[in-house]
Amino acid sequence: MQHRAVETRARILDAAARVFSRHGYAAGTTNRIAAEARLSVGSLYQYFPNKDAILVELVRRHLDQGFHAVVDRLAAIDADGPDRTRRLLAATVDAMIANHVDDPGLHQVLFEESPRPPELLAELHAVEDRAVDLAAAVLAADPEVHVADPATAARVVVTTIESLVHRAVATRDRKVDLPAFRHELTTMLERYLFAPPPRPPGTDDEPD
Amino acid sequence: MQHRAVETRARILDAAARVFSRHGYAAGTTNRIAAEARLSVGSLYQYFPNKDAILVELVRRHLDQGFHAVVDRLAAIDADGPDRTRRLLAATVDAMIANHVDDPGLHQVLFEESPRPPELLAELHAVEDRAVDLAAAVLAADPEVHVADPATAARVVVTTIESLVHRAVATRDRKVDLPAFRHELTTMLERYLFAPPPRPPGTDDEPD
Amino acid sequence: MQHRAVETRARILDAAARVFSRHGYAAGTTNRIAAEARLSVGSLYQYFPNKDAILVELVRRHLDQGFHAVVDRLAAIDADGPDRTRRLLAATVDAMIANHVDDPGLHQVLFEESPRPPELLAELHAVEDRAVDLAAAVLAADPEVHVADPATAARVVVTTIESLVHRAVATRDRKVDLPAFRHELTTMLERYLFAPPPRPPGTDDEPD
Amino acid sequence: MQHRAVETRARILDAAARVFSRHGYAAGTTNRIAAEARLSVGSLYQYFPNKDAILVELVRRHLDQGFHAVVDRLAAIDADGPDRTRRLLAATVDAMIANHVDDPGLHQVLFEESPRPPELLAELHAVEDRAVDLAAAVLAADPEVHVADPATAARVVVTTIESLVHRAVATRDRKVDLPAFRHELTTMLERYLFAPPPRPPGTDDEPD
DNA sequence: AATGAATGAGCCTTCATTCAT
DNA sequence: GATGAATGAAGGCTCATTCAT
Numbered sequence: 001m002q003h004r005a006v007e008t009r010a011r012i013l014d015a016a017a018r019v020f021s022r023h024g025y026a027a028g029t030t031n032r033i034a035a036e037a038r039l040s041v042g043s044l045y046q047y048f049p050n051k052d053a054i055l056v057e058l059v060r061r062h063l064d065q066g067f068h069a070v071v072d073r074l075a076a077i078d079a080d081g082p083d084r085t086r087r088l089l090a091a092t093v094d095a096m097i098a099n100h101v102d103d104p105g106l107h108q109v110l111f112e113e114s115p116r117p118p119e120l121l122a123e124l125h126a127v128e129d130r131a132v133d134l135a136a137a138v139l140a141a142d143p144e145v146h147v148a149d150p151a152t153a154a155r156v157v158v159t160t161i162e163s164l165v166h167r168a169v170a171t172r173d174r175k176v177d178l179p180a181f182r183h184e185l186t187t188m189l190e191r192y193l194f195a196p197p198p199r200p201p202g203t204d205d206e207p208d
Numbered sequence: 209m210q211h212r213a214v215e216t217r218a219r220i221l222d223a224a225a226r227v228f229s230r231h232g233y234a235a236g237t238t239n240r241i242a243a244e245a246r247l248s249v250g251s252l253y254q255y256f257p258n259k260d261a262i263l264v265e266l267v268r269r270h271l272d273q274g275f276h277a278v279v280d281r282l283a284a285i286d287a288d289g290p291d292r293t294r295r296l297l298a299a300t301v302d303a304m305i306a307n308h309v310d311d312p313g314l315h316q317v318l319f320e321e322s323p324r325p326p327e328l329l330a331e332l333h334a335v336e337d338r339a340v341d342l343a344a345a346v347l348a349a350d351p352e353v354h355v356a357d358p359a360t361a362a363r364v365v366v367t368t369i370e371s372l373v374h375r376a377v378a379t380r381d382r383k384v385d386l387p388a389f390r391h392e393l394t395t396m397l398e399r400y401l402f403a404p405p406p407r408p409p410g411t412d413d414e415p416d
Numbered sequence: 417m418q419h420r421a422v423e424t425r426a427r428i429l430d431a432a433a434r435v436f437s438r439h440g441y442a443a444g445t446t447n448r449i450a451a452e453a454r455l456s457v458g459s460l461y462q463y464f465p466n467k468d469a470i471l472v473e474l475v476r477r478h479l480d481q482g483f484h485a486v487v488d489r490l491a492a493i494d495a496d497g498p499d500r501t502r503r504l505l506a507a508t509v510d511a512m513i514a515n516h517v518d519d520p521g522l523h524q525v526l527f528e529e530s531p532r533p534p535e536l537l538a539e540l541h542a543v544e545d546r547a548v549d550l551a552a553a554v555l556a557a558d559p560e561v562h563v564a565d566p567a568t569a570a571r572v573v574v575t576t577i578e579s580l581v582h583r584a585v586a587t588r589d590r591k592v593d594l595p596a597f598r599h600e601l602t603t604m605l606e607r608y609l610f611a612p613p614p615r616p617p618g619t620d621d622e623p624d
Numbered sequence: 625m626q627h628r629a630v631e632t633r634a635r636i637l638d639a640a641a642r643v644f645s646r647h648g649y650a651a652g653t654t655n656r657i658a659a660e661a662r663l664s665v666g667s668l669y670q671y672f673p674n675k676d677a678i679l680v681e682l683v684r685r686h687l688d689q690g691f692h693a694v695v696d697r698l699a700a701i702d703a704d705g706p707d708r709t710r711r712l713l714a715a716t717v718d719a720m721i722a723n724h725v726d727d728p729g730l731h732q733v734l735f736e737e738s739p740r741p742p743e744l745l746a747e748l749h750a751v752e753d754r755a756v757d758l759a760a761a762v763l764a765a766d767p768e769v770h771v772a773d774p775a776t777a778a779r780v781v782v783t784t785i786e787s788l789v790h791r792a793v794a795t796r797d798r799k800v801d802l803p804a805f806r807h808e809l810t811t812m813l814e815r816y817l818f819a820p821p822p823r824p825p826g827t828d829d830e831p832d
Numbered sequence: 833a834a835t836g837a838a839t840g841a842g843c844c845t846t847c848a849t850t851c852a853t
Numbered sequence: 854g855a856t857g858a859a860t861g862a863a864g865g866c867t868c869a870t871t872c873a874t
Contacts, residue, residue: 004837024323026234030865040839045866112320115232125382156392163371174333184364188400195399237847239857248856249849259848440739442650445868447836456835457870467869528736531648541798572808579787590749600780607819608812628858654844664860669845 009047012037013061016054021105025055025114056120059110063127070095070131085142085193089157090186096165097182104169111166131158139193146197157189217255220245221269224262229314233263233322264328267318271335278303278339293350293401297365298394304369305390308378315378339366347401354405365397425463428453429477432470437522441471441530472536475526479543486511486547501558501609505573506602512577513598516586523586547574555609562613573605633671636661637685640678645729649679649738680744683734687751694719694755709766709817713781714810720785721806724793732795755782763817770821781813 015037020028030051034044048054073095077087100107116124136154139145147153164185168176223245228236238259242252256262281303285295308315324332343362347353355361372393376384431453436444446467450460464470489511493503516523532540552570555561563569580601584592639661644652654675658668672678697719701711724731740748759778763769771777788809792800 008837029863031863041866042840042868043838046837051865113322121382152388152392156396159375160368160372160396163375164368167367167371174329180360184360188364188368188396191399191403192396195403238849239847242857250851250856250858251854253849254854446870447868450836458836458872459834461870462833530737537798568804568808572812575791576784576788576812579791580784583783583787590745596776600776604780604784604812604816607815611815611819632858653842655842665845666847666861667859670858675844 005047008037008039008043012039012044012047012054013058015039016058017103017106020055020058020109020114021103025109028109030054052115052117055110055114056117059114059116059120060123062107062110063123066096066099067127067131069099085138085145086190088138089189089193093161093165093182093186093189096161097169097178100165100169101178104171107166108171128158128162145193146195147193153193156192160189161185213255216245216247216251217265220247220252220255220262221266223247224266225311225314228263228266228317228322229311233317236317238262260323260325263318263322264325267322267324267328268331270314270318271331274304274307275335275339277307293346293353294398296346297397297401301369301373301390301394301397304373305377305386308373309386312378315374319374319378336366336370353401354403355401361401364400368397369393421463424453424455424459425473428455428460428463428470429474431455432474433519433522436471436474436525436530437519441525444525446470468531468533471526471530472533475530475532475536476539478522478526479539482512482515483543483547485515487550501554501561502606504554505605505609509577509581509598509602509605512581513585513594516581517594520586523582527582527586544574544578561609562611563609569609572608576605577601629671632661632663632667636663636668636671636678637682639663640682641727641730644679644682644733644738645727649733652733654678676739676741679734679738680741683738683740683744684747686731686734687747690720690723691751691755693723709762709769710814712762713813713817717785717789717806717810717813720789721793721802724789725802728793728795731790735790752782752786769817770819771817777817780816784813785809 012033016028016033019033019036022028023032030044031041033054034041037044048057070092073091074088077084077091081087132151132154135158136150139147139150139154139157145153164181168181169178220241224236224241227241227244230236231240238252239249241262242249245252256265278300281299282296285292285299289295340359340362343366344358347355347358347362347365353361372389376389377386428449432444432449435449435452438444439448446460447457449470450457453460464473486508489507490504493500493507497503548567548570551574552566555563555570555573556566561569580597584597585594636657640652640657643657643660646652647656654668655665657678658665661668672681694716697715698712701708701715705711756775756778759782760774763771763774763777763781769777788805792805793802
């Protein structure tokens with residue numbers, strides 16, 4: 001039955017997420033995943049052609065969910081109020097943190113220690129590019145943002161958020177004071193975006 | 209024999225670096241490493257108790273070399289000239305990029321896809337902490353740097369450099385326009401550190 | 417339901433023939449056969465107790481069809497004309513070739529690469545024996561055939577035809593010029609059967 | 625050590641021969657082969673890259689040994705005595721029978737039920753072609769041999785011997801009275817080769 | 833009767849590690 | 854100290870067969 005099958009696929013993915021998160025990719029054996037999903041290996045292989053396919057699907061799912069979580073969150077931001085860019089920035093950082101907080105270990109496995117077929121890399125890049133485009137539009141529309149090139153600035157912002165959030169929360173490494181981290185990250189990005197425009201020649205800005 | 213042994217250890221580590229870089233951690237078998245080092249597996253196991261020990265040593269070596277490369281570079285910076293912090297910052301970024309550029313693949317393996325025993329994590333953290341301390345001292349000494357807490361700001365700077373440089377150059381992912389990246393990263397960090405001080409009390413910015 | 421069931425069995429056998437021919441015995445999975453027969457595996461197992469049973473039935477069917485094809489062809493030969501034996505021989509060779517030409521691959525699977533339970537071997541032998549008996553009768557009745565023992569000669573003829581035709585056409589190996597093969601095979605067998613009788617005693621050729 | 629390694633390879637091949645002969649290709653598992661060779665699977669895989677490679681080597685070995693056995697036997701035949709062709713024929717048949725008698729089951733596995741990579745088929749054909757060439761030379765040199773085309777006749781002889789000997793002795797099927805088989809096969813081939821030449825035109829044998 | 837999801841034994845292969853030489 | 858053959862546990866995956874629906 002269609003419904004049943006979809007459910008089983010999901011169960012396998014959930015199980016794989018738990019197993020990978022706990023054991024890493026290499027030690028996340030298909031037998032373990034099957035067991036965790038209360039299924040036989042054979043069944044697992046009726047839903048996925050091989051172990052990597054599970055991983056790929058898992059990454060895809062996380063990517064989608066993460067992207068949508070951010071987009072949804074941003075959609076709730078008042079489009080026209082004051083400080084729009086600042087509020088979008090903060091919301092994005094929050095959403096990204098939320099995306100990772102659930103299962104830090106999983107992200108490590110999914111985005112670092114696993115083999116990523118080129119096809120998947122392409123998707124990763126596509127999602128990032130979409131985010132950059134969205135951000136660039138926001139920056140370009142805000143007169144208070146003084147950056148040489150909105151596209152470049154947008155990419156900096158996006159990759160910085162991704163990298164630092166990932167590092168701060170999505171690692172099995174040392175954990176971090178989240179609120180402080182959140183504050184400092186937004187501060188840095190705000191200063192980057194809203195820095196006073198370079199002085200016109202002749203004007204001095206920072207007197208001794 | 210002491211000397212000979214040290215040399216052999218180094219040869220194994222070099223071989224391991226090449227093998228891991230080429231094949232990744234999982235496919236970097238001990239036999240391949242031994243072969244690359246023109247050694248028998250048996251001999252390899254007289255120098256290292258197991259595969260992970262090689263990895264650990266390799267990470268340690270890289271960490272040390274990287275740290276020293278940065279420190280050496282910074283030592284060459286004129287301690288008292290103007291814009292000292294800015295110059296240190298730029299030098300650090302340059303040194304970090306240099307650290308990764310040689311062998312991007314290896315860093316990926318060493319710091320992402322390999323198992324890292326807690327013991328190794330502790331060392332990682334220690335090195336980072338040292339860097340943070342050094343940076344904090346620099347920030348605290350510079351009157352133009354207006355940050356609430358030099359220690360926090362130092363950590364932000366250090367982790368941002370690490371994360372973004374790593375992401376930009378030490379990945380097998382999509383590659384990046386390095387000079388542009390370098391410029392944008394320093395710009396962001398400078399704006400973060402040298403932002404005009406918060407308005408004097410009485411002006412409200414973020415009310416309770 | 418009797419009729420329906422018979423039809424379904426036939427459909428399964430046909431499907432199995434196609435699948436075995438295409439994929440070989442090992443890769444001819446029951447699932448593939450079921451799919452090819454537009455049936456579920458479950459249903460397939462209601463018609464055959466296991467995979468080997470399908471194979472056995474298939475061999476049986478091929479044997480029967482092949483035997484009857486030959487017999488029918490021979491029945492069309494004028495029983496009393498001159499050169500009766502020669503014509504029967506030619507017709508047999510033609511019929512055997514015809515039997516294999518349709519689906520060379522299938523014969524390879526059925527008679528070479530598959531497991532043959534003893535029960536099946538017995539049937540194979542029975543069919544061959546019947547053919548030998550028929551041939552022996554023909555030889556014995558022909559005064560121009562000078563063989564020591566019609567039964568032995570009959571077996572030689574039958575097995576030679578079987579083996580060589582099989583080899584010539586029922587292999588995935590190198591293919592063969594059929595008309596030439598056909599001519600040479602009949603020539604050889606005719607010479608075998610119609611060789612001039614051994615010289616009357618007194619002439620020595622192969623002394624004791 | 626070179627010698628030790630060669631010996632181990634041979635031990636594996638011998639073990640594989642026994643295991644394949646007993647269980648067939650599919651059920652001749654690498655673990656069984658290793659066990660039969662009193663070796664661990666791991667070791668087996670240090671000598672052969674995979675199961676098929678063992679098979680290929682085994683086929684090659686058998687082919688070589690078989691071919692040489694025949695050639696050696698023929699070399700012992702007096703080159704210039706009377707009835708040279710007849711004696712060569714008999715010797716060939718004997719040698720071929722000898723080749724198969726040792727381990728009938730193995731031939732079945734090696735040449736029928738196993739997957740044969742194209743590369744191996746090519747070798748098979750090459751050996752056969754060599755044998756055909758040799759035979760053709762013999763036939764062409766014998767004035768008593770009346771065949772339209774020595775090359776064709778040679779191929780008929782070679783394939784007939786191969787096929788019938790194989791069928792008679794190298795099968796797990798019903799076994800056969802070897803001396804009788806031997807006699808009948810040579811008889812047939814001799815009659816084929818030494819049949820009286822076709823009548824000169826003007827003599828009628830087969831009137832319209 | 834039919835369906836097709838589920839089962840699980842067992843296959844081929846890899847690789848960190850050991851040990852006889 | 855060195856060598857490299859040997860080990861064997863364990864992994865990914867297949868497929869004949871069963872069984873709940």
